[in-house]
Amino acid sequence: MPGTYKDIQNITGLSLSTISKYFNGGNLREENRLSIEKAIEELDFTVNAFARGLKSRQSHTIGILVPDLSSTFNAIIMEQVCEILRSHGYGSIVCTCNGNQKAEKSSLSFLLDKMVDGIITIPMDETGKHLEEASKRGTPVVLIDHLAANFKTDAVIVNNQEAGHMAAREFILCGHRHIGIIAGPEDMDTMHLRCSGFLEEFQKENSRKAWVCRSGLSMEEGYDSVKKLLSAKHGITGLFCTNYELTLGAYIALQEMHKQIPNDISVIGFDNMLLSGILNPPLTMIVQPVKQIAVTAAELMLERLEKPDFPGTRIIELETQLLAGASVKPI
Amino acid sequence: MPGTYKDIQNITGLSLSTISKYFNGGNLREENRLSIEKAIEELDFTVNAFARGLKSRQSHTIGILVPDLSSTFNAIIMEQVCEILRSHGYGSIVCTCNGNQKAEKSSLSFLLDKMVDGIITIPMDETGKHLEEASKRGTPVVLIDHLAANFKTDAVIVNNQEAGHMAAREFILCGHRHIGIIAGPEDMDTMHLRCSGFLEEFQKENSRKAWVCRSGLSMEEGYDSVKKLLSAKHGITGLFCTNYELTLGAYIALQEMHKQIPNDISVIGFDNMLLSGILNPPLTMIVQPVKQIAVTAAELMLERLEKPDFPGTRIIELETQLLAGASVKPI
DNA sequence: CTGTTAGCGCCTTCAT
DNA sequence: ATGAAGGCGCTAACAG
Numbered sequence: 294m295p296g297t298y299k300d301i302q303n304i305t306g307l308s309l310s311t312i313s314k315y316f317n318g319g320n321l322r323e324e325n326r327l328s329i330e331k332a333i334e335e336l337d338f339t340v341n342a343f344a345r346g347l348k349s350r351q352s353h354t355i356g357i358l359v360p361d362l363s364s365t366f367n368a369i370i371m372e373q374v375c376e377i378l379r380s381h382g383y384g385s386i387v388c389t390c391n392g393n394q395k396a397e398k399s400s401l402s403f404l405l406d407k408m409v410d411g412i413i414t415i416p417m418d419e420t421g422k423h424l425e426e427a428s429k430r431g432t433p434v435v436l437i438d439h440l441a442a443n444f445k446t447d448a449v450i451v452n453n454q455e456a457g458h459m460a461a462r463e464f465i466l467c468g469h470r471h472i473g474i475i476a477g478p479e480d481m482d483t484m485h486l487r488c489s490g491f492l493e494e495f496q497k498e499n500s501r502k503a504w505v506c507r508s509g510l511s512m513e514e515g516y517d518s519v520k521k522l523l524s525a526k527h528g529i530t531g532l533f534c535t536n537y538e539l540t541l542g543a544y545i546a547l548q549e550m551h552k553q554i555p556n557d558i559s560v561i562g563f564d565n566m567l568l569s570g571i572l573n574p575p576l577t578m579i580v581q582p583v584k585q586i587a588v589t590a591a592e593l594m595l596e597r598l599e600k601p602d603f604p605g606t607r608i609i610e611l612e613t614q615l616l617a618g619a620s621v622k623p624i
Numbered sequence: 625m626p627g628t629y630k631d632i633q634n635i636t637g638l639s640l641s642t643i644s645k646y647f648n649g650g651n652l653r654e655e656n657r658l659s660i661e662k663a664i665e666e667l668d669f670t671v672n673a674f675a676r677g678l679k680s681r682q683s684h685t686i687g688i689l690v691p692d693l694s695s696t697f698n699a700i701i702m703e704q705v706c707e708i709l710r711s712h713g714y715g716s717i718v719c720t721c722n723g724n725q726k727a728e729k730s731s732l733s734f735l736l737d738k739m740v741d742g743i744i745t746i747p748m749d750e751t752g753k754h755l756e757e758a759s760k761r762g763t764p765v766v767l768i769d770h771l772a773a774n775f776k777t778d779a780v781i782v783n784n785q786e787a788g789h790m791a792a793r794e795f796i797l798c799g800h801r802h803i804g805i806i807a808g809p810e811d812m813d814t815m816h817l818r819c820s821g822f823l824e825e826f827q828k829e830n831s832r833k834a835w836v837c838r839s840g841l842s843m844e845e846g847y848d849s850v851k852k853l854l855s856a857k858h859g860i861t862g863l864f865c866t867n868y869e870l871t872l873g874a875y876i877a878l879q880e881m882h883k884q885i886p887n888d889i890s891v892i893g894f895d896n897m898l899l900s901g902i903l904n905p906p907l908t909m910i911v912q913p914v915k916q917i918a919v920t921a922a923e924l925m926l927e928r929l930e931k932p933d934f935p936g937t938r939i940i941e942l943e944t945q946l947l948a949g950a951s952v953k954p955i
Numbered sequence: 956c957t958g959t960t961a962g963c964g965c966c967t968t969c970a971t
Numbered sequence: 972a973t974g975a976a977g978g979c980g981c982t983a984a985c986a987g
Contacts, residue, residue, distance in 0.1 A: 297964055308974045342739045343677035344964035347979050362703040372693040372720050384738045386715040389703050407715045408673045516902045548879035549904055571847045573880055628980055639958040675980035678963050
């Protein structure tokens with residue numbers, strides 16, 4: 294049973310309002326300040342967040358809702374967001390929805406019932422319909438990764454189409470005409486844009502052709518995709534992998550098939566994460582500014598909390614970067 | 625501004641206590657129940673968790689404190705723990721401490737200040753000194769991965785020493801006498817036990833010899849360790865990798881050096897995670913019962929919350945398993 | 956089964 | 972600069 298203002302009052306003889314002022318940055322006589330501090334020490338006192346929240350209607354807690362944490366990208370974004378929020382006094386209540394839209398909706402309600410002051414999410418349901426419940430309660434929402442069709446709110450996204458363009462240009466520059474794309478799911482717009490961006494640029498000349506292999510998002514599926522694409526004998530000279538796990542799986546498959554990179558086949562990967570600095574030759578990759586994404590999302594939220602009435606919504610689009618390696622070779 | 629019991633009262637004409645009873649599982653006349661439900665619908669009412677917490681002293685929120693989420697093992701454990709807790713109505717406030725003990729201590733205070741009902745943690749500081757603050761406040765703690773020397777509390781651990789034994793026996797069985805261990809940090813007891821367990825068993829005969837390569841925990845360091853171990857020309861015929869990332873890095877290094885598994889070198893990995901079902905030949909691995917660990921940790925916590933006065937502490941030791949693959953070959 | 960009442964711990968006018 | 976008093980929304984006796 295922790296102490297209360299009353300206990301401090303009993304020790305110091307000061308009134309509750311003076312004590313409250315101490316904790317909320319008012320001016321008090323130096324001698325009173327000290328005696329309160331002594332009492333705090335003695336009692337091991339900390340302010341009761343429930344009582345405070347009851348008045349202030351703020352929990353200093355943010356809900357984080359993501360599809361899953363097995364994806365390294367999500368896990369790292371999450372980790373960073375939590376850390377930044379925490380350094381501003383905000384706790385992060387984390388929910389995953391396992392790629393399940395129904396779970397997404399109920400997780401959102403769950404978070405709101407926990408009185409979170411805001412929601413940062415990588416939405417699954419791209420209509421954003423489930424988010425209406427948040428705005429109904431006046432809880433701000435920040436989106437990561439993609440916008441929601443019917444729900445305007447602050448967001449941090451990345452130019453995935455341009456990411457596809459960059460990869461295509463790199464291959465084109467080196468004279469490649471037959472490329473396999475390890476594309477992931479078509480109904481996920483980030484993945485789709487990377488792929489369609491690539492195609493858009495690459496197929497400007499129709500002497501060039503790309504084969505798209507759709508799959509899930511996992512390492513295993515990257516691995517399988519390579520096996521499929523290469524066994525089909527399309528004469529593919531390069532591979533574009535559209536996320537981290539797919540890249541890793543593809544790399545392993547290539548090694549296993551004794552395909553030398555870039556002599557036998559050129560490769561452009563996506564997101565370096567833990568891969569950076571390992572592979573030999575270093576992989577040419579499209580990288581997302583992970584840190585930046587996390588910082589921006591956290592900042593958008595913190596600013597929104599400070600100025601709930603700030604008009605309009607801010608959509609921050611960050612650029613991906615081509616990290617030049619040595620895995621793409623002129624044909 | 626969400627509604628309150630008073631609003632429901634105004635609509636239904638019922639008293640506050642009847643309404644309270646509705647929300648806390650009491651018996652009321654069917655007709656009253658219905659009219660309350662109608663009012664709830666109309667108001668979009670949800671119970672105010674602050675007010676409820678103020679009385680009940682429970683937040684229905686658990687603090688999760690882990691070193692980091694970039695480690696896939698941690699991320700997946702975390703994900704599962706959060707999910708289970710959530711299915712019991714508990715939110716999870718997640719903090720990482722980046723392997724920093726000072727941050728660990730302050731994160732713990734942070735979580736306690738958020739009024740969490742319990743703490744589930746993979747502790748860094750193995751004395752457990754920082755956890756005293758939790759017990760001082762009467763907040764239960766469940767440990768994952770290792771016990772804390774000076775802090776007795778419920779815990780889920782894994783028999784890491786036996787994991788080392790199993791790996792050693794597998795190599796011995798196949799007649800290997802020269803093994804490299806990709807061991808990770810010596811001062812981390814899980815990692816240390818896997819290694820010392822291995823050595824204990826393997827070096828029972830001194831015709832057998834193992835070379836230990838210490839490092840951090842990352843994929844990159846697994847990669848480097850292999851390069852180091854193999855370039856030293858110890859005549860190593862097998863490798864034991866002691867965590868997931870190290871295994872992955874080691875595998876990549878071997879591929880790159882065109883070492884065939886198991887013809888050129890035998891390998892025992894650790895934790896399959898995303899690797900399962902990919903590698904060819906399938907890797908022989910020591911696997912931790914990840915799901916089981918998460919479930920057990922969550923259950924220990926939930927049971928402790930139900931019976932705060934249950935005497936004694938429960939330490940659940942789970943077994944690792946040798947998942948037979950085809951990466952260890954008789955010499 | 957329902958209503959009345961008195962707090963839970965903190966914050967905030969309003970006086971002093 | 973400090974104190975007194977009422978209320979945030981919900982719960983839990985206690986009465987009826």
